Amino acid sequence: MTQQQPTTMEPMSKEMQDCVQACMACHGVCEETLSSCLQTGGQERTRIMRALMDCSEMTRMCADMMMRRSPLANEMCMMCAQACDMCAEACMSLPDDDRMTRCAESCRRCSEMCRAMAGATM
Numbered sequence: 001m002t003q004q005q006p007t008t009m010e011p012m013s014k015e016m017q018d019c020v021q022a023c024m025a026c027h028g029v030c031e032e033t034l035s036s037c038l039q040t041g042g043q044e045r046t047r048i049m050r051a052l053m054d055c056s057e058m059t060r061m062c063a064d065m066m067m068r069r070s071p072l073a074n075e076m077c078m079m080c081a082q083a084c085d086m087c088a089e090a091c092m093s094l095p096d097d098d099r100m101t102r103c104a105e106s107c108r109r110c111s112e113m114c115r116a117m118a119g120a121t122m
Contacts, residue, residue: 016066019077019113023063026084026110030056033091033103048090052103055087059110066117077118084111 012020034052037045062080065073088107091100 012067015113016117019110019117020063020066022106022110022113023059023066023080026106027056027059027063029103029106030059030087033099036099044094048093048100051083051087051090055083055107058083062114074118077114081111081114081118084108084114 030052034049034056037049037052058076058080062073062076065076070076084107088104088111091104091107094100
């Protein structure tokens with residue numbers, strides 16, 4: 001169920017600001033990792049690249065929706081957390097790759113913050 005759009009915009013809470021920052025950081029790391037995967041190539045990276053693209057888009061959209069106080073932001077935060085979890089899992093299929101490990105860590109941080117925001121009133 002969605003909420004009504006607020007009539008006035010109150011400043012974002014510290015938690016929401018932190019979540020937006022985590023989303024944008026994750027978006028950037030996913031884009032950089034995707035670029036690296038495209039250069040490296042290989043069949044094993046195809047599944048990872050799909051997860052990276054999904055996560056990158058979801059995190060950017062989630063941050064945008066929180067910043068504009070969309071009534072769908074809570075639901076988007078939950079979907080974003082799921083995309084981040086899938087991306088972290090995909091990245092960890094190459095645990096010896098430092099870039100993949102950093103991406104998985106960023107995805108996990110973002111997932112945790114988005115799950116917390118999904119339960120919050122925006």
